[in-house]
Amino acid sequence: xxxxxxxxxxxxxxxxxxxxxxxxxxxxxxxxxxxxxxxxxxxxxxxxxxxxxxxxxxxxxxxxxxxxxxxxxxxxxxxxxxxxxxxxxxxxxxxxxxxxxxxxxxxxxxxxxxxxxxxxxxxxxxxxxxxxxxxxxxxxxxxxxxxxxxxxxxxxxxxxxxxxxxxxxxxxxxxxxxxxxxxxxxxxxxxxxxxxxxxxxxxxxxxxxxxxxxxxxxxxxxxxxxxxxxxxxxxxxxxxxxxxxxxxxxxxxxxxxxxxxxxxxxxxxxxxxxxxxxxxxxxxxxxxxxxxxxxxxxxxxxxxxxxxxxxxxxxxxxxxxxxxxxxxxxxxxxxxxxxxxxxxxxxxxxxxxxxxxxxxxxxxxxxxxxxxxxxxxxxxxxxxxxxxxxxxxxxxxxxxxxxxxxxxxxxxxxxxxxxxxxxxxxxxxxxxxxxxxxxxxxxxxxxxxxxxxxxxxxxxxxxxxxxxxxxxxxxxxxxxxxxxxxxxxxxxxxxxxxx
Amino acid sequence: xxxxxxxxxxxxxxxxxxxxxxxxxxxxxxxxxxxxxxxxxxxxxxxxxxxxxxxxxxxxxxxxxxxxxxxxxxxxxxxxxxxxxxxxxxxxxxxxxxxxxxxxxxxxxxxxxxxxxxxxxxxxxxxxxxxxxxxxxxxxxxxxxxxxxxxxxxxxxxxxxxxxxxxxxxxxxxxxxxxxxxxxxxxxxxxxxxxxxxxxxxxxxxxxxxxxxxxxxxxxxxxxxxxxxxxxxxxxxxxxxxxxxxxxxxxxxxxxxxxxxxxxxxxxxxxxxxxxxxxxxxxxxxxxxxxxxxxxxxxxxxxxxxxxxxxxxxxxxxxxxxxxxxxxxxxxxxxxxxxxxxxxxxxxxxxxxxxxxxxxxxxxxxxxxxxxxxxxxxxxxxxxxxxxxxxxxxxxxxxxxxxxxxxxxxxxxxxxxxxxxxxxxxxxxxxxxxxxxxxxxxxxxxxxxxxxxxxxxxxxxxxxxxxxxxxxxxxxxxxxxxxxxxxxxxxxxxxxxxx
Numbered sequence: 001x002x003x004x005x006x007x008x009x010x011x012x013x014x015x016x017x018x019x020x021x022x023x024x025x026x027x028x029x030x031x032x033x034x035x036x037x038x039x040x041x042x043x044x045x046x047x048x049x050x051x052x053x054x055x056x057x058x059x060x061x062x063x064x065x066x067x068x069x070x071x072x073x074x075x076x077x078x079x080x081x082x083x084x085x086x087x088x089x090x091x092x093x094x095x096x097x098x099x100x101x102x103x104x105x106x107x108x109x110x111x112x113x114x115x116x117x118x119x120x121x122x123x124x125x126x127x128x129x130x131x132x133x134x135x136x137x138x139x140x141x142x143x144x145x146x147x148x149x150x151x152x153x154x155x156x157x158x159x160x161x162x163x164x165x166x167x168x169x170x171x172x173x174x175x176x177x178x179x180x181x182x183x184x185x186x187x188x189x190x191x192x193x194x195x196x197x198x199x200x201x202x203x204x205x206x207x208x209x210x211x212x213x214x215x216x217x218x219x220x221x222x223x224x225x226x227x228x229x230x231x232x233x234x235x236x237x238x239x240x241x242x243x244x245x246x247x248x249x250x251x252x253x254x255x256x257x258x259x260x261x262x263x264x265x266x267x268x269x270x271x272x273x274x275x276x277x278x279x280x281x282x283x284x285x286x287x288x289x290x291x292x293x294x295x296x297x298x299x300x301x302x303x304x305x306x307x308x309x310x311x312x313x314x315x316x317x318x319x320x321x322x323x324x325x326x327x328x329x330x331x332x333x334x335x336x337x338x339x340x341x342x343x344x345x346x347x348x349x350x351x352x353x354x355x356x357x358x359x360x361x362x363x364x365x366x367x368x369x370x371x372x373x374x375x376x377x378x379x380x381x382x383x384x385x386x387x388x389x390x391x392x393x394x395x396x397x398x399x400x401x402x403x404x405x406x407x408x409x410x411x412x413x414x415x416x417x418x419x420x421x422x423x424x425x426x427x428x429x430x431x432x433x434x435x436x437x438x439x440x441x442x443x444x445x446x447x448x449x450x451x452x453x454x455x456x457x458x459x460x461x462x463x464x465x466x467x468x469x470x471x472x473x474x475x476x477x478x479x480x481x482x483x484x485x486x487x488x489x490x491x492x493x494x495x496x497x498x499x
Numbered sequence: 500x501x502x503x504x505x506x507x508x509x510x511x512x513x514x515x516x517x518x519x520x521x522x523x524x525x526x527x528x529x530x531x532x533x534x535x536x537x538x539x540x541x542x543x544x545x546x547x548x549x550x551x552x553x554x555x556x557x558x559x560x561x562x563x564x565x566x567x568x569x570x571x572x573x574x575x576x577x578x579x580x581x582x583x584x585x586x587x588x589x590x591x592x593x594x595x596x597x598x599x600x601x602x603x604x605x606x607x608x609x610x611x612x613x614x615x616x617x618x619x620x621x622x623x624x625x626x627x628x629x630x631x632x633x634x635x636x637x638x639x640x641x642x643x644x645x646x647x648x649x650x651x652x653x654x655x656x657x658x659x660x661x662x663x664x665x666x667x668x669x670x671x672x673x674x675x676x677x678x679x680x681x682x683x684x685x686x687x688x689x690x691x692x693x694x695x696x697x698x699x700x701x702x703x704x705x706x707x708x709x710x711x712x713x714x715x716x717x718x719x720x721x722x723x724x725x726x727x728x729x730x731x732x733x734x735x736x737x738x739x740x741x742x743x744x745x746x747x748x749x750x751x752x753x754x755x756x757x758x759x760x761x762x763x764x765x766x767x768x769x770x771x772x773x774x775x776x777x778x779x780x781x782x783x784x785x786x787x788x789x790x791x792x793x794x795x796x797x798x799x800x801x802x803x804x805x806x807x808x809x810x811x812x813x814x815x816x817x818x819x820x821x822x823x824x825x826x827x828x829x830x831x832x833x834x835x836x837x838x839x840x841x842x843x844x845x846x847x848x849x850x851x852x853x854x855x856x857x858x859x860x861x862x863x864x865x866x867x868x869x870x871x872x873x874x875x876x877x878x879x880x881x882x883x884x885x886x887x888x889x890x891x892x893x894x895x896x897x898x899x900x901x902x903x904x905x906x907x908x909x910x911x912x913x914x915x916x917x918x919x920x921x922x923x924x925x926x927x928x929x930x931x932x933x934x935x936x937x938x939x940x941x942x943x944x945x946x947x948x949x950x951x952x953x954x955x956x957x958x959x960x961x962x963x964x965x966x967x968x969x970x971x972x973x974x975x976x977x978x979x980x981x982x983x984x985x986x987x988x989x990x991x992x993x994x995x996x997x998x
Contacts, residue, residue: 117755118751118755118860119858119859119860120754120755141757163699163704165699169698174698174699176704176707177676186951190947191947192945192947192948192951193948196856196923196924196925197858197923197924198856198857198858198889198919198923198924198925198928199668199673199856199888199889199890199928200662200664200673200711200856200890200925200927200928200929201925202925202926202927202931202932202936202940202943202970203932203940203943203944203948203952203970203971204708204711204712204716204952204955204956204971205662205675205707205708205710205711205712206708206951206952206955208675208704208707208708209703209704209705209707209708209955211704212699212703212704213703213704217703228757229756229757230757252617255619256616256617256619257728258640258727258728258729297800298800298803298804299803300799300800300802300803301796301797301799301800301803303799304797304798304799304800305797357695357697357698357699358697359618359696359697360618361617361618389698390697390698391698391699420697424695424696424697425695425696425697426695426697426699426700426701427701428699428701429697429698429699430699432701433701433702437701441701441702444701444702445702446691448689448690448691449691449692449702452685452691452705452958452959453702453703453705455958455959456703456705456708456955456958457703458958459951459954459955459957459958460951460954471701471702472702472703
């Protein structure tokens with residue numbers, strides 16, 4: 001897939017003696033579940049980005065922190081790479097195994113350890129599902145705010161690794177804004193606590209550093225998350241537009257008016273049609289784009305915001321605006337949006353989901369550019385995304401059975417991401433870099449910046465054993481791809497050339 | 500002051516040849532303002548924590564990024580430590596100079612480079628005053644949210660260094676939540692960009708790592724901050740209580756009811772009396788404690804929240820509740836709070852301002868413990884603080900002319916902070932660690948955790964030249980203070996013993 005990728009990561013492949021490693025793990029941790037037969041390992045060969053597949057050397061499924069500690073100590077001593085995996089729902093290949101590495105499956109750490117309604121927090125193990133936290137908090141009228149589309153399945157440990165977002169992160173923040181404290185095991189098996197039970201912690205903000213680090217700095221063994229009171233009322237407006245640019249401009253206008261919706265989502269014609277065919281949500285199939293704008297809070301405030309948003313939408317040239325009549329229609333409006341990906345999937349044998357983030361004010365420009373690229377490459381692109389955050393999810397439709405189609409889709413995806421970077425945006429919003437976007441990181445960052453990433457990585461994981469080949473590209477990879485941005489013409493860290 | 504502190508930082512002091520350094524700086528940067536005479540350096544010998552004073556070797560006041568780059572390259576080559584200083588309003592001695600170091604004064608970087616109302620951001624130089632950003636944004640009905648009490652004087656560069664908060668940070672977040680991007684020069688003079696114009700950036704979150712790092716990782720040369728729309732209406736409630744514990748409980752109850760006030764401040768009897776004598780704000784001098792609760796937003800929402808907060812306050816046992824009648828009375832209520840520190844200063848020759856943060860639910864317990872410690876040490880303590888955040892500011896009253904009084908005040912302060920840590924809190928909320936709380940960091944963190952701080956520091960500043968002796972204590976300091984928490988009984992990084 002990714003050109004110039006070399007087995008395994010970008011250095012010489014170190015062969016590991018599987019039988020020997022198995023024997024040591026078995027002896028050190030007699031009750032550890034270790035998978036080693038091909039049929040047992042098969043379900044773990046990919047995560048949510050199924051286009052990338054690698055069979056791990058071994059998969060281990062510990063259920064106690066002491067077991068994880070022993071696994072890490074053994075792998076560290078043997079210099080065996082370790083890839084952590086939560087629920088495996090990630091969309092960028094962040095949990096893609098290594099053929100010569102151990103896959104550390106944290107799924108059995110699935111207990112909610114403490115739920116404190118008064119302190120408004122929950123202390124959970126990393127394998128607890130995102131939605132399970134909100135379900136456990138529901139009796140207290142509380143919930144955990146970040147809500148990735150995969151929330152029914154994805155785990156909080158994976159959310160921390162990817163700094164997951166969701167429909168509501170414009171108003172309620174990303175994972176990093178909703179996590180108070182984590183317990184971590186380093187590659188050397190040391191236990192450290194990052195963050196605090198209080199609002200702020202002194203010293204360097206290592207909690208924020210770990211959040212979104214894609215399993216490259218340590219293994220999360222416990223997470224304390226904030227719980228928020230459920231909004232008392234939520235209502236949703238749907239607006240139609242006769243161009244995606246006009247809808248994009250309306251997004252900037254709503255935020256510019258000082259309104260922060262609970263959710264602000266956009267879909268273009270292709271996505272609208274796909275969703276309507278699949279869900280019958282009552283979407284206007286003749287529209288070029290729709291916006292779904294949810295307002296939540298207390299009754300009076302929501303009522304007033306609805307009127308303000310209506311005025312902004314009218315001013316921005318909406319051709320129709322409707323308010324979901326009741327909770328049932330609201331659920332239906334959202335069902336269309338939430339099922340847009342599988343709906344698009346029904347229109348095409350394959351699709352490739354991108355995840356770029358741009359400054360909101362450039363939405364019209366980037367949507368126009370994406371349409372031009374779509375035409376140039378001869379591949380249809382559906383847009384369904386978190387417009388309020390400027391977090392775009394172009395879905396590129398293709399047929400993998402057609403020779404060269406996958407490569408063309410990947411190239412188009414790369415071009416779209418480069419367009420995002422060109423307007424001051426980034427190559428990922430909430431899906432992470434993983435293996436998928438490792439080459440685009442060479443475009444996003446210059447050599448100095450990448451070198452600091454490697455230096456920080458080395459501070460926690462000297463031998464680069466945790467999830468190598470993801471998130472932060474080696475300088476060699478960038479150089480060989482010809483994409484490297486050399487800043488001020490020098491390599492600042494000669495000693496880092498090995499990366 | 501801090502026991503066991505060794506000139507200069509905790510290693511052997513390296514003598515610098517002042518004349519020689521001066522000559523090199525002069526030759527390399529002919530138009531650089533360099534201060535070297537005692538009378539010129541005197542104003543820079545301390546920051547807002549005036550109990551700690553050191554004359555710097557030299558002070559430099561650059562006005563262009565290229566000058567800063569040259570200064571850093573020269574100091575790096577000579578291994579001369581560099582302490583950055585903004586407006587010098589910090590309260591923890593974070594900008595305290597070193598006798599054998601250069602003080603890098605960033606005050607002349609005072610231009611607002613760009614103010615984009617549509618993109619809702621401002622791009623400013625680090626020496627721009629916090630309040631100046633809001634003033635420049637006012638014509639667009641926008642403002643910059645974090646508002647430390649020193650906002651009229653403190654600079655945004657210093658705010659980033661300390662991750663400054665303020666009265667409104669419960670609702671609007673700390674500096675880290677309101678900064679999008681920073682330009683940084685490393686100690687080696689490399690320029691790097693951290694963060695992005697978009698909502699999220701890929702790779703490790705080095706922007707969050709730098710925010711609050713107290714000038715130990717790099718020099719900030721430009722800051723892009725978020726601007727928020729001004730709340731349309733703000734009203735303030737004042738409630739009286741017959742015990743600090745009852746007021747503390749009411750704080751937890753308000754937040755527990757799902758209301759997020761724009762500000763939620765508490766003052767105890769001593770603070771109330773001091774403020775009332777000074778400002779005549781109309782405070783109830785017979786009360787044991789008062790709460791000031793500001794609600795902001797749109798008209799209807801604020802009106803409803805006022806009624807909800809009133810109900811919670813009544814339930815929590817408030818002896819009186821009054822709503823500021825108009826904008827003038829609201830300003831008066833806040834004037835008492837904002838001038839509480841100088842007001843307490845009128846009651847005592849000296850006072851020592853603490854800054855601990857605790858989980859909100861433990862407010863009653865910690866307030867009771869503080870009162871007991873106050874009695875034990877025979878020193879009066881006034882409490883004025885951001886109750887909603889659990890960010891406490893006990894003011895310890897003493898007379899420095901009385902032998903041993905300062906030491907007793909410091910010891911009492913240390914005990915109060917240890918009490919904060921014991922309930923799961925931290926030794927600083929918004930004032931930073933600086934020099935002042937360097938010993939308490941040995942209580943807050945264990946050896947493993949401190950070692951990772953040092954490893955991260957070394958990733959950016961190999962020779963520990965940026966602001967040494969602040970924020971992160973050397974392991975030797977902790978060991979000699981006997982306060983070191985050894986985790987699992989081992990020193991994880993033998994090579995870090997030099998720290």
